[in-house]
Amino acid sequence: SHIQALRKAMSDVSQGRPVDVASIVESASFSKIPWRKSLLSQAVDEALSSVDDGVTARAIENRLLEEQAAQLLPRGDRQVYQSEIANSQRIIENLTEQRAQILAEEPTGSGKALSRARSDKQARLRDIDQRIRQVQERLEFSRNALAPHEPGGQFFEARAELARRLQVESELNAQAVSFYKTAEVRTPDEVAPFEPDKILQQAEQKMMADQAGDIDLRIAEDSLLESPDMIITVLDDDGNPQSRSAREVLDESNRESEQAIQDSSLFDVAVACFLRG
Structure with a gap:
């Protein structure tokens, strides 16, 4: 078929006719090497599979990041927790100072008066310790609630990672656009004659x-x-x-x-x- 195509093309050229070897070339065939085709097909399949796996893993990871980032509290809600933490810390400091003052007191009197003074001191200490525990519980709750929404936290870092990926994608797109150039159309005068x-x-x-x-x-x-x-x-x-x-x-x-x-x-x-x- 290839020899026939060559002869047909040369005959057309010599007689000034347009060359048409499509009907001859289409029937031409080349020797096949099954094992090479198998290896090439396997290599292509493996490459495409690895690309598909990478794209799928990337999509799953992005979806997980988006779900986590969506749970990030608004700034106003975060400020409420931050204020609660600061207030709780101040209350604990004040209660700790009061407890130290109570401990520094020396009961006076004798007999029943001394016994009542000691009982009153212990009662005040128990009351202040209970108040400190309550404030510490509120402080711990606010800290745990705010932690995922602060730098280093799960939701905060998910939002930051998404922002970084979007920035990288934007830069890559900008670089790709900078290399793009529309093909120039050549005029008939610029085309070399056959x-x-x-x-x-x-x-x-x-x-x-x-x-x-x-x-x-x-x-x-x-x-x-x-x-x-x-x-x-x-x-x-x-x-x-x-x-x-x-x-x-x-x-x-x-x-x-x-x-x-x-x-x-x-x-x-x-x-x-x-x-x-």
Whole structure:
């Protein structure tokens, strides 16, 4: 099919017709390597799977952060807890001072009066200790309620992390936009005219240059001039060694090389003609 496409393209070019090798090229097929296709498919599947897993994990993490960030208390509510904590701390300090003063008192009197004074002191100490415990409970409650909404807390840090991610995404988008550029439309004057003769001439020149530059080929030909009856050992298609004439092997190699170069050049021309219509 490929050879037919080349011949059809060259015939169209020589007769001045638009090149049309679509019907021929479509039927062309290439040899397949099942194991390579399997490995490539597996590699692609694994890469896509890892990307999908990463995207899914990222989405789950973002959703969790959003749920936590949504629970962050408004500033006004946080200030209420902060005021409660400050007031509770001041009350505890005052009650602690009062308790120290009561402890410093020395009951006076004798008999029943002294006993009543001591009982009164213990009663006042118990009362102040109870009040201190109550205020400490309120203080602990306010601290625990406010902790997730303060720096280092779960809800506060979730909101901060979301803000950081949005900032990074915004910067990446800005960088992507800076690299974007609308393709410029070329005018007919800027488009180089299609010259099939020039393309063929360039292909022939390239073939001649490749042949002239093949140093190994020239060395082999010089050796055969000196020893035209040279016999060399080569491997056949099954990998078995066999003795053949060096001249015969060289001629066969030259024919295969020339045919490969010609097919490559003609295929480039055919494709170029096909693309240009």
